[in-house]
Amino acid sequence: MMEAIMRLIVVVGVLAVPLTLSGLLIVVERRLLALWQDRYGPNRVGPFGLFQLPADMIKIFLKEDWIPPFADKAVFIIAPAIIMMSVLMSFAMLPLAPGIMVVDLNVGLLFVMAMSSMGVYSVALAGWASNNKYSLLGGLRASAQMLSYEVFMGLSLMGVVLMAGSFNLREIVEAQRHTWFCIPQILGLFVFSIAGIAETHRVPFDMPEAESELVAGFHSEYSGMKFGMFFVGEYISVALVSALIVTLYFGGWQGPWLPPVVWFALKTSVFIVGFVLMRAALPRLRWDQLMAFGWKVLLPLALLNLILTGAFVLATR
Amino acid sequence: MFSLFRSMWMVFLHSFRRRITVEYPTVMPRIAPRWRGRIILSRDPDGKERCVACYLCSVACPVGCIALQATEDETGRRYPEFFRINFSRCIFCGMCEEACPTYAIQLTPDFEMCECNRQNLVYEKEHLLISGTGKYPDYSFYNVAGLAIGGKAKGEAENEAPPVDVRGLNL
Numbered sequence: 172m173m174e175a176i177m178r179l180i181v182v183v184g185v186l187a188v189p190l191t192l193s194g195l196l197i198v199v200e201r202r203l204l205a206l207w208q209d210r211y212g213p214n215r216v217g218p219f220g221l222f223q224l225p226a227d228m229i230k231i232f233l234k235e236d237w238i239p240p241f242a243d244k245a246v247f248i249i250a251p252a253i254i255m256m257s258v259l260m261s262f263a264m265l266p267l268a269p270g271i272m273v274v275d276l277n278v279g280l281l282f283v284m285a286m287s288s289m290g291v292y293s294v295a296l297a298g299w300a301s302n303n304k305y306s307l308l309g310g311l312r313a314s315a316q317m318l319s320y321e322v323f324m325g326l327s328l329m330g331v332v333l334m335a336g337s338f339n340l341r342e343i344v345e346a347q348r349h350t351w352f353c354i355p356q357i358l359g360l361f362v363f364s365i366a367g368i369a370e371t372h373r374v375p376f377d378m379p380e381a382e383s384e385l386v387a388g389f390h391s392e393y394s395g396m397k398f399g400m401f402f403v404g405e406y407i408s409v410a411l412v413s414a415l416i417v418t419l420y421f422g423g424w425q426g427p428w429l430p431p432v433v434w435f436a437l438k439t440s441v442f443i444v445g446f447v448l449m450r451a452a453l454p455r456l457r458w459d460q461l462m463a464f465g466w467k468v469l470l471p472l473a474l475l476n477l478i479l480t481g482a483f484v485l486a487t488r
Numbered sequence: 489m490f491s492l493f494r495s496m497w498m499v500f501l502h503s504f505r506r507r508i509t510v511e512y513p514t515v516m517p518r519i520a521p522r523w524r525g526r527i528i529l530s531r532d533p534d535g536k537e538r539c540v541a542c543y544l545c546s547v548a549c550p551v552g553c554i555a556l557q558a559t560e561d562e563t564g565r566r567y568p569e570f571f572r573i574n575f576s577r578c579i580f581c582g583m584c585e586e587a588c589p590t591y592a593i594q595l596t597p598d599f600e601m602c603e604c605n606r607q608n609l610v611y612e613k614e615h616l617l618i619s620g621t622g623k624y625p626d627y628s629f630y631n632v633a634g635l636a637i638g639g640k641a642k643g644e645a646e647n648e649a650p651p652v653d654v655r656g657l658n659l
Binding site for chain 2: 206207210448449451452453
Protein backbone atom coordinates (compact mmCIF):
# COMPACT_ATOMS: atom_id res chain seq x y z
CA MET A 172 0.00 0.00 0.00
CA MET A 173 2.74 2.43 1.04
CA GLU A 174 4.64 1.54 -2.07
CA ALA A 175 1.63 2.20 -4.27
CA ILE A 176 1.18 5.63 -2.67
CA MET A 177 4.86 6.38 -3.14
CA ARG A 178 4.62 5.45 -6.79
CA LEU A 179 1.54 7.61 -7.19
CA ILE A 180 3.37 10.57 -5.62
CA VAL A 181 6.30 10.05 -7.97
CA VAL A 182 4.03 9.82 -11.00
CA VAL A 183 2.10 12.96 -10.10
CA GLY A 184 5.33 14.71 -9.18
CA VAL A 185 7.01 13.86 -12.47
CA LEU A 186 3.93 15.13 -14.27
CA ALA A 187 3.49 18.29 -12.22
CA VAL A 188 7.06 19.38 -11.61
CA PRO A 189 8.07 19.78 -15.27
CA LEU A 190 4.82 21.59 -16.01
CA THR A 191 5.21 24.14 -13.22
CA LEU A 192 8.95 24.35 -13.75
CA SER A 193 8.54 25.14 -17.41
CA GLY A 194 6.05 27.85 -16.53
CA LEU A 195 8.57 29.22 -14.09
CA LEU A 196 11.20 28.89 -16.77
CA ILE A 197 9.37 31.45 -18.88
CA VAL A 198 9.78 34.01 -16.11
CA VAL A 199 13.35 32.91 -15.40
CA GLU A 200 14.24 33.19 -19.06
CA ARG A 201 12.79 36.67 -19.32
CA ARG A 202 14.69 37.74 -16.22
CA LEU A 203 17.95 36.20 -17.43
CA LEU A 204 17.65 37.65 -20.93
CA ALA A 205 17.02 41.01 -19.30
CA LEU A 206 20.07 40.57 -17.08
CA TRP A 207 22.26 39.91 -20.07
CA GLN A 208 20.85 42.87 -21.91
CA ASP A 209 21.40 45.16 -18.90
CA ARG A 210 17.65 45.40 -18.22
CA TYR A 211 15.49 44.25 -15.30
CA GLY A 212 12.80 42.22 -17.00
CA PRO A 213 9.48 41.50 -15.28
CA ASN A 214 10.14 42.47 -11.65
CA ARG A 215 6.90 44.12 -10.63
CA VAL A 216 4.51 41.25 -9.95
CA GLY A 217 5.42 39.78 -6.59
CA PRO A 218 8.93 39.13 -5.26
CA PHE A 219 11.45 39.11 -8.14
CA GLY A 220 8.52 39.09 -10.55
CA LEU A 221 7.72 35.50 -9.66
CA PHE A 222 3.95 36.09 -9.76
CA GLN A 223 4.31 36.96 -13.42
CA LEU A 224 3.75 33.26 -14.04
CA PRO A 225 0.24 33.06 -12.51
CA ALA A 226 -0.58 36.38 -14.13
CA ASP A 227 0.45 35.06 -17.55
CA MET A 228 -1.42 31.82 -16.93
CA ILE A 229 -4.63 33.62 -16.04
CA LYS A 230 -4.23 35.73 -19.14
CA ILE A 231 -3.66 32.84 -21.50
CA PHE A 232 -6.52 30.80 -20.04
CA LEU A 233 -8.91 33.69 -20.55
CA LYS A 234 -7.84 34.29 -24.15
CA GLU A 235 -10.16 33.35 -26.94
CA ASP A 236 -9.24 29.97 -28.34
CA TRP A 237 -9.91 30.45 -32.01
CA ILE A 238 -9.69 27.86 -34.75
CA PRO A 239 -9.41 29.42 -38.18
CA PRO A 240 -12.21 28.32 -40.52
CA PHE A 241 -9.72 27.29 -43.20
CA ALA A 242 -7.79 24.99 -40.88
CA ASP A 243 -7.92 21.21 -40.80
CA LYS A 244 -9.77 21.10 -37.49
CA ALA A 245 -8.94 17.65 -36.14
CA VAL A 246 -5.23 17.86 -36.91
CA PHE A 247 -5.15 21.45 -35.74
CA ILE A 248 -6.41 20.38 -32.31
CA ILE A 249 -4.28 17.24 -32.02
CA ALA A 250 -0.98 18.92 -32.93
CA PRO A 251 -0.38 20.87 -29.70
CA ALA A 252 -1.38 17.87 -27.64
CA ILE A 253 1.28 15.72 -29.28
CA ILE A 254 4.19 17.87 -28.19
CA MET A 255 3.05 18.01 -24.57
CA MET A 256 2.33 14.30 -24.50
CA SER A 257 5.59 13.20 -26.07
CA VAL A 258 7.78 15.42 -23.92
CA LEU A 259 6.01 14.50 -20.69
CA MET A 260 6.23 10.80 -21.60
CA SER A 261 9.99 11.15 -21.89
CA PHE A 262 10.15 12.57 -18.38
CA ALA A 263 8.77 9.30 -17.08
CA MET A 264 12.03 7.62 -18.09
CA LEU A 265 14.36 10.01 -16.30
CA PRO A 266 15.93 8.76 -13.06
CA LEU A 267 15.76 11.79 -10.78
CA ALA A 268 17.40 9.98 -7.87
CA PRO A 269 17.97 6.35 -6.89
CA GLY A 270 14.46 4.87 -6.70
CA ILE A 271 12.70 8.03 -7.90
CA MET A 272 11.64 7.33 -11.43
CA VAL A 273 8.30 6.44 -12.90
CA VAL A 274 9.27 3.54 -15.15
CA ASP A 275 12.53 1.64 -14.98
CA LEU A 276 12.47 0.62 -18.62
CA ASN A 277 15.28 -1.44 -20.11
CA VAL A 278 15.00 0.46 -23.39
CA GLY A 279 14.57 3.78 -21.61
CA LEU A 280 16.95 5.71 -23.84
CA LEU A 281 15.35 4.32 -26.99
CA PHE A 282 11.94 5.30 -25.64
CA VAL A 283 13.11 8.84 -24.96
CA MET A 284 14.54 9.06 -28.47
CA ALA A 285 11.29 7.79 -29.97
CA MET A 286 9.21 10.23 -27.96
CA SER A 287 11.39 13.20 -28.80
CA SER A 288 11.10 12.30 -32.48
CA MET A 289 7.32 12.24 -32.03
CA GLY A 290 7.52 15.88 -31.01
CA VAL A 291 8.41 16.81 -34.58
CA TYR A 292 5.03 15.53 -35.76
CA SER A 293 3.42 18.15 -33.60
CA VAL A 294 5.29 20.95 -35.34
CA ALA A 295 4.94 19.54 -38.83
CA LEU A 296 1.22 18.80 -38.36
CA ALA A 297 0.56 22.20 -36.85
CA GLY A 298 2.22 23.83 -39.84
CA TRP A 299 0.21 21.68 -42.22
CA ALA A 300 -3.16 21.99 -40.48
CA SER A 301 -2.98 25.76 -40.16
CA ASN A 302 -3.35 26.05 -43.93
CA ASN A 303 -1.21 29.15 -43.91
CA LYS A 304 1.92 29.60 -45.98
CA TYR A 305 4.07 30.82 -43.12
CA SER A 306 2.95 27.97 -40.91
CA LEU A 307 3.60 25.52 -43.71
CA LEU A 308 7.09 26.93 -44.20
CA GLY A 309 7.67 26.56 -40.49
CA GLY A 310 6.49 22.98 -40.56
CA LEU A 311 8.66 22.26 -43.60
CA ARG A 312 11.67 23.70 -41.87
CA ALA A 313 10.94 21.62 -38.80
CA SER A 314 10.88 18.50 -40.96
CA ALA A 315 14.11 19.46 -42.72
CA GLN A 316 15.68 20.15 -39.36
CA MET A 317 14.50 16.82 -38.01
CA LEU A 318 16.00 15.01 -41.02
CA SER A 319 19.34 16.58 -40.29
CA TYR A 320 19.61 16.19 -36.53
CA GLU A 321 17.79 12.97 -35.67
CA VAL A 322 20.41 10.76 -37.33
CA PHE A 323 23.45 12.03 -35.53
CA MET A 324 21.49 12.53 -32.32
CA GLY A 325 20.87 8.81 -32.09
CA LEU A 326 24.39 7.94 -33.21
CA SER A 327 26.01 10.28 -30.69
CA LEU A 328 24.17 8.50 -27.89
CA MET A 329 25.44 5.11 -28.97
CA GLY A 330 28.83 5.93 -27.44
CA VAL A 331 27.21 6.33 -24.04
CA VAL A 332 25.27 3.10 -24.52
CA LEU A 333 28.48 1.27 -25.45
CA MET A 334 30.31 2.58 -22.40
CA ALA A 335 27.46 1.81 -20.00
CA GLY A 336 26.49 -1.44 -21.70
CA SER A 337 22.80 -0.63 -21.32
CA PHE A 338 19.89 1.36 -22.71
CA ASN A 339 18.50 1.68 -19.21
CA LEU A 340 18.91 5.27 -18.03
CA ARG A 341 19.30 4.25 -14.39
CA GLU A 342 22.13 1.89 -15.30
CA ILE A 343 23.74 4.55 -17.46
CA VAL A 344 23.81 6.88 -14.45
CA GLU A 345 25.17 4.13 -12.22
CA ALA A 346 27.89 3.37 -14.77
CA GLN A 347 29.18 6.92 -14.28
CA ARG A 348 30.07 6.32 -10.63
CA HIS A 349 33.80 6.77 -11.26
CA THR A 350 34.03 9.02 -14.28
CA TRP A 351 31.26 11.06 -15.79
CA PHE A 352 30.81 10.29 -19.47
CA CYS A 353 31.45 13.91 -20.36
CA ILE A 354 35.19 13.14 -20.25
CA PRO A 355 35.49 10.00 -22.41
CA GLN A 356 32.47 11.01 -24.51
CA ILE A 357 33.39 14.66 -25.08
CA LEU A 358 32.76 14.32 -28.81
CA GLY A 359 29.41 12.66 -28.20
CA LEU A 360 28.47 15.36 -25.70
CA PHE A 361 29.30 18.04 -28.23
CA VAL A 362 27.24 16.40 -30.97
CA PHE A 363 24.34 15.56 -28.68
CA SER A 364 24.13 19.08 -27.25
CA ILE A 365 23.84 20.55 -30.74
CA ALA A 366 21.21 17.96 -31.65
CA GLY A 367 19.41 18.76 -28.41
CA ILE A 368 19.25 22.46 -29.21
CA ALA A 369 17.88 21.61 -32.65
CA GLU A 370 15.41 19.24 -31.03
CA THR A 371 13.95 21.97 -28.81
CA HIS A 372 13.69 24.46 -31.72
CA ARG A 373 15.53 27.07 -29.73
CA VAL A 374 17.88 29.81 -30.88
CA PRO A 375 20.19 29.33 -32.85
CA PHE A 376 18.09 26.57 -34.43
CA ASP A 377 14.64 28.15 -34.13
CA MET A 378 13.97 28.16 -37.87
CA PRO A 379 10.48 26.59 -37.51
CA GLU A 380 9.38 29.64 -35.51
CA ALA A 381 11.71 32.33 -36.84
CA GLU A 382 9.49 35.15 -35.66
CA SER A 383 11.44 37.69 -37.69
CA GLU A 384 10.83 35.81 -40.96
CA LEU A 385 7.75 33.60 -40.59
CA VAL A 386 5.49 35.65 -38.27
CA ALA A 387 5.51 32.88 -35.66
CA GLY A 388 6.25 29.93 -37.92
CA PHE A 389 4.26 26.81 -37.29
CA HIS A 390 2.10 28.34 -34.55
CA SER A 391 1.12 31.53 -36.36
CA GLU A 392 -2.54 30.52 -36.38
CA TYR A 393 -2.69 29.27 -32.82
CA SER A 394 -4.18 31.25 -30.00
CA GLY A 395 -5.21 30.83 -26.40
CA MET A 396 -4.24 27.68 -24.61
CA LYS A 397 -3.32 25.81 -27.80
CA PHE A 398 -0.57 28.34 -28.34
CA GLY A 399 0.21 28.00 -24.65
CA MET A 400 0.74 24.27 -25.12
CA PHE A 401 3.34 24.88 -27.83
CA PHE A 402 4.95 27.51 -25.69
CA VAL A 403 5.08 25.41 -22.55
CA GLY A 404 6.00 22.34 -24.60
CA GLU A 405 9.07 24.15 -25.87
CA TYR A 406 10.16 24.99 -22.35
CA ILE A 407 9.50 21.48 -21.09
CA SER A 408 11.61 20.10 -23.88
CA VAL A 409 14.38 22.52 -22.91
CA ALA A 410 14.18 21.06 -19.41
CA LEU A 411 14.07 17.56 -20.89
CA VAL A 412 17.16 18.00 -23.05
CA SER A 413 19.04 19.56 -20.14
CA ALA A 414 18.01 16.67 -17.91
CA LEU A 415 19.06 14.21 -20.62
CA ILE A 416 22.49 15.81 -20.97
CA VAL A 417 22.90 15.59 -17.20
CA THR A 418 21.73 11.99 -17.08
CA LEU A 419 23.83 10.78 -19.97
CA TYR A 420 27.02 12.79 -19.60
CA PHE A 421 27.21 14.46 -16.19
CA GLY A 422 26.49 11.62 -13.81
CA GLY A 423 22.79 12.26 -13.24
CA TRP A 424 22.01 12.41 -9.54
CA GLN A 425 25.55 11.62 -8.44
CA GLY A 426 27.53 14.08 -6.39
CA PRO A 427 28.92 14.48 -2.90
CA TRP A 428 27.23 15.85 0.27
CA LEU A 429 23.92 17.04 -1.19
CA PRO A 430 20.92 14.72 -1.65
CA PRO A 431 20.72 13.16 -5.14
CA VAL A 432 17.58 15.03 -6.23
CA VAL A 433 19.24 18.34 -5.42
CA TRP A 434 22.28 17.40 -7.46
CA PHE A 435 20.09 16.44 -10.38
CA ALA A 436 18.15 19.70 -10.17
CA LEU A 437 21.31 21.78 -9.83
CA LYS A 438 23.05 20.22 -12.81
CA THR A 439 19.91 20.46 -14.92
CA SER A 440 19.40 24.12 -14.10
CA VAL A 441 22.98 24.90 -15.15
CA PHE A 442 22.19 23.57 -18.61
CA ILE A 443 18.86 25.35 -18.74
CA VAL A 444 20.66 28.61 -18.00
CA GLY A 445 23.07 27.66 -20.78
CA PHE A 446 20.11 27.40 -23.16
CA VAL A 447 18.96 30.87 -22.18
CA LEU A 448 22.47 32.25 -22.57
CA MET A 449 22.59 30.81 -26.06
CA ARG A 450 19.33 32.56 -26.87
CA ALA A 451 20.75 35.81 -25.56
CA ALA A 452 23.95 35.58 -27.58
CA LEU A 453 23.58 33.69 -30.83
CA PRO A 454 21.91 34.56 -34.13
CA ARG A 455 19.64 32.19 -36.04
CA LEU A 456 21.14 29.90 -38.67
CA ARG A 457 19.63 29.19 -42.04
CA TRP A 458 18.06 25.76 -42.29
CA ASP A 459 20.30 24.74 -45.21
CA GLN A 460 23.29 25.69 -43.07
CA LEU A 461 22.01 23.43 -40.31
CA MET A 462 21.46 20.58 -42.78
CA ALA A 463 24.95 20.98 -44.27
CA PHE A 464 26.48 21.22 -40.83
CA GLY A 465 24.54 18.19 -39.63
CA TRP A 466 25.28 15.89 -42.51
CA LYS A 467 28.82 17.00 -43.39
CA VAL A 468 30.31 17.67 -39.97
CA LEU A 469 28.29 16.27 -37.13
CA LEU A 470 27.32 12.93 -38.67
CA PRO A 471 30.97 12.03 -39.44
CA LEU A 472 31.91 13.23 -35.96
CA ALA A 473 29.25 11.04 -34.37
CA LEU A 474 30.43 8.06 -36.45
CA LEU A 475 34.03 8.72 -35.49
CA ASN A 476 33.00 8.88 -31.85
CA LEU A 477 31.14 5.60 -32.21
CA ILE A 478 34.15 3.87 -33.84
CA LEU A 479 36.61 5.19 -31.25
CA THR A 480 34.36 4.22 -28.35
CA GLY A 481 33.79 0.79 -29.85
CA ALA A 482 37.53 0.24 -30.26
CA PHE A 483 38.14 1.44 -26.70
CA VAL A 484 35.48 -0.82 -25.23
CA LEU A 485 36.73 -3.79 -27.25
CA ALA A 486 40.33 -3.20 -26.17
CA THR A 487 39.58 -2.84 -22.46
CA ARG A 488 37.02 -5.58 -22.08
CA MET B 489 33.02 27.97 -33.65
CA PHE B 490 35.37 29.86 -31.33
CA SER B 491 33.57 33.10 -32.01
CA LEU B 492 30.27 31.53 -30.90
CA PHE B 493 31.68 30.69 -27.49
CA ARG B 494 33.38 34.05 -27.33
CA SER B 495 30.15 35.91 -27.95
CA MET B 496 28.33 33.73 -25.41
CA TRP B 497 31.04 34.51 -22.85
CA MET B 498 30.86 38.21 -23.57
CA VAL B 499 27.09 38.18 -23.19
CA PHE B 500 27.54 36.28 -19.93
CA LEU B 501 29.88 39.00 -18.66
CA HIS B 502 26.92 41.37 -18.87
CA SER B 503 25.62 39.70 -15.69
CA PHE B 504 28.07 41.89 -13.81
CA ARG B 505 27.29 45.12 -15.56
CA ARG B 506 25.15 47.86 -14.13
CA ARG B 507 21.58 47.77 -15.45
CA ILE B 508 20.75 50.86 -17.42
CA THR B 509 17.01 50.71 -16.79
CA VAL B 510 15.64 53.60 -14.73
CA GLU B 511 12.61 52.25 -12.87
CA TYR B 512 10.62 55.33 -13.72
CA PRO B 513 7.50 55.53 -11.59
CA THR B 514 9.48 54.76 -8.44
CA VAL B 515 12.74 56.40 -9.47
CA MET B 516 12.64 59.71 -11.29
CA PRO B 517 15.00 59.84 -14.26
CA ARG B 518 17.36 62.81 -14.44
CA ILE B 519 15.77 65.35 -16.73
CA ALA B 520 17.77 68.14 -18.30
CA PRO B 521 16.74 71.69 -17.36
CA ARG B 522 16.11 72.46 -21.02
CA TRP B 523 13.75 69.49 -21.41
CA ARG B 524 10.79 70.40 -23.58
CA GLY B 525 7.84 69.43 -21.43
CA ARG B 526 4.67 71.09 -20.22
CA ILE B 527 4.28 74.65 -21.52
CA ILE B 528 3.78 77.51 -19.04
CA LEU B 529 3.26 81.26 -19.20
CA SER B 530 5.63 83.15 -16.94
CA ARG B 531 5.41 86.52 -15.18
CA ASP B 532 7.62 89.57 -14.82
CA PRO B 533 9.82 89.96 -11.75
CA ASP B 534 7.16 92.35 -10.47
CA GLY B 535 4.42 89.77 -10.95
CA LYS B 536 2.66 90.94 -14.09
CA GLU B 537 1.99 88.77 -17.09
CA ARG B 538 4.85 88.73 -19.56
CA CYS B 539 2.70 87.75 -22.51
CA VAL B 540 1.95 90.68 -24.82
CA ALA B 541 -0.42 88.67 -27.01
CA CYS B 542 1.58 89.13 -30.19
CA TYR B 543 0.31 85.80 -31.67
CA LEU B 544 3.84 84.80 -32.73
CA CYS B 545 3.68 81.52 -30.76
CA SER B 546 0.35 80.71 -32.31
CA VAL B 547 1.78 81.39 -35.78
CA ALA B 548 4.96 79.43 -35.12
CA CYS B 549 3.12 76.41 -33.75
CA PRO B 550 3.37 73.70 -36.46
CA VAL B 551 0.29 71.86 -35.22
CA GLY B 552 -1.75 74.93 -34.43
CA CYS B 553 -2.52 74.06 -30.85
CA ILE B 554 -2.22 77.58 -29.39
CA ALA B 555 -5.20 79.91 -29.45
CA LEU B 556 -5.35 83.35 -27.87
CA GLN B 557 -7.11 86.68 -28.06
CA ALA B 558 -5.26 89.95 -27.47
CA THR B 559 -6.63 92.81 -25.44
CA GLU B 560 -5.30 95.92 -23.71
CA ASP B 561 -5.69 97.31 -20.25
CA GLU B 562 -6.43 100.99 -19.65
CA THR B 563 -2.71 101.88 -19.52
CA GLY B 564 -2.00 100.42 -22.95
CA ARG B 565 -0.37 97.21 -21.74
CA ARG B 566 -1.29 94.31 -24.01
CA TYR B 567 -2.20 90.96 -22.54
CA PRO B 568 -4.13 87.89 -23.75
CA GLU B 569 -7.82 87.85 -22.97
CA PHE B 570 -7.70 84.09 -23.15
CA PHE B 571 -4.79 81.79 -23.86
CA ARG B 572 -5.49 78.20 -24.68
CA ILE B 573 -3.10 75.33 -25.46
CA ASN B 574 -4.51 72.02 -26.58
CA PHE B 575 -1.94 69.56 -25.22
CA SER B 576 -3.48 66.64 -27.04
CA ARG B 577 -2.22 68.33 -30.21
CA CYS B 578 1.03 69.77 -28.85
CA ILE B 579 4.18 68.03 -30.07
CA PHE B 580 6.50 69.81 -27.60
CA CYS B 581 8.73 71.13 -30.38
CA GLY B 582 9.53 74.36 -28.53
CA MET B 583 8.92 76.60 -31.54
CA CYS B 584 6.57 78.79 -29.49
CA GLU B 585 9.32 79.39 -26.95
CA GLU B 586 11.74 80.32 -29.73
CA ALA B 587 9.21 82.65 -31.31
CA CYS B 588 8.24 84.44 -28.11
CA PRO B 589 9.77 87.96 -28.00
CA THR B 590 9.12 88.41 -24.28
CA TYR B 591 10.21 85.05 -22.82
CA ALA B 592 6.62 84.62 -21.68
CA ILE B 593 5.91 81.17 -23.03
CA GLN B 594 8.38 78.55 -21.81
CA LEU B 595 8.71 74.79 -21.84
CA THR B 596 9.42 73.08 -18.52
CA PRO B 597 10.90 69.70 -17.55
CA ASP B 598 7.52 68.42 -16.34
CA PHE B 599 6.14 65.70 -18.58
CA GLU B 600 3.67 63.86 -16.31
CA MET B 601 0.42 65.25 -17.64
CA CYS B 602 -1.75 62.27 -18.59
CA GLU B 603 -5.50 62.65 -18.41
CA CYS B 604 -8.28 60.12 -18.70
CA ASN B 605 -10.48 62.67 -20.40
CA ARG B 606 -9.15 64.24 -23.57
CA GLN B 607 -10.92 67.51 -22.84
CA ASN B 608 -8.81 67.93 -19.73
CA LEU B 609 -5.73 68.30 -21.90
CA VAL B 610 -6.96 71.68 -23.09
CA TYR B 611 -5.21 74.14 -20.78
CA GLU B 612 -6.62 77.62 -20.28
CA LYS B 613 -4.65 80.65 -19.16
CA GLU B 614 -5.36 80.01 -15.50
CA HIS B 615 -3.72 76.57 -15.88
CA LEU B 616 -0.78 77.86 -17.91
CA LEU B 617 0.12 80.96 -15.91
CA ILE B 618 2.67 80.44 -13.15
CA SER B 619 3.53 82.86 -10.38
CA GLY B 620 7.29 82.99 -11.08
CA THR B 621 9.58 84.13 -13.84
CA GLY B 622 10.64 80.75 -15.22
CA LYS B 623 14.07 80.51 -16.84
CA TYR B 624 14.82 84.26 -17.02
CA PRO B 625 14.51 85.63 -13.48
CA ASP B 626 15.44 89.28 -14.15
CA TYR B 627 13.91 89.89 -17.55
CA SER B 628 11.02 92.23 -17.90
CA PHE B 629 9.96 93.11 -21.42
CA TYR B 630 8.57 96.59 -20.73
CA ASN B 631 11.79 97.57 -18.94
CA VAL B 632 13.77 97.10 -22.13
CA ALA B 633 11.10 98.16 -24.61
CA GLY B 634 10.62 101.77 -25.59
CA LEU B 635 6.85 101.65 -25.33
CA ALA B 636 5.13 103.87 -22.83
CA ILE B 637 2.68 102.09 -20.57
CA GLY B 638 1.10 102.90 -17.26
CA GLY B 639 3.78 103.65 -14.65
CA LYS B 640 6.55 104.02 -17.22
CA ALA B 641 6.87 106.90 -19.58
CA LYS B 642 9.03 107.09 -22.70
CA GLY B 643 12.74 107.15 -21.98
CA GLU B 644 12.48 105.50 -18.59
CA ALA B 645 13.47 102.01 -19.74
CA GLU B 646 16.89 100.49 -19.14
CA ASN B 647 19.71 101.85 -21.33
CA GLU B 648 17.38 104.43 -22.71
CA ALA B 649 17.88 108.19 -22.91
CA PRO B 650 14.99 110.54 -22.45
CA PRO B 651 13.22 111.27 -25.73
CA VAL B 652 14.62 114.04 -27.89
CA ASP B 653 12.27 116.72 -29.04
CA VAL B 654 13.20 116.73 -32.73
CA ARG B 655 11.21 119.90 -33.32
CA GLY B 656 13.10 121.78 -30.62
CA LEU B 657 15.93 124.06 -31.76
CA ASN B 658 18.22 123.77 -28.74
CA LEU B 659 19.83 120.44 -29.56
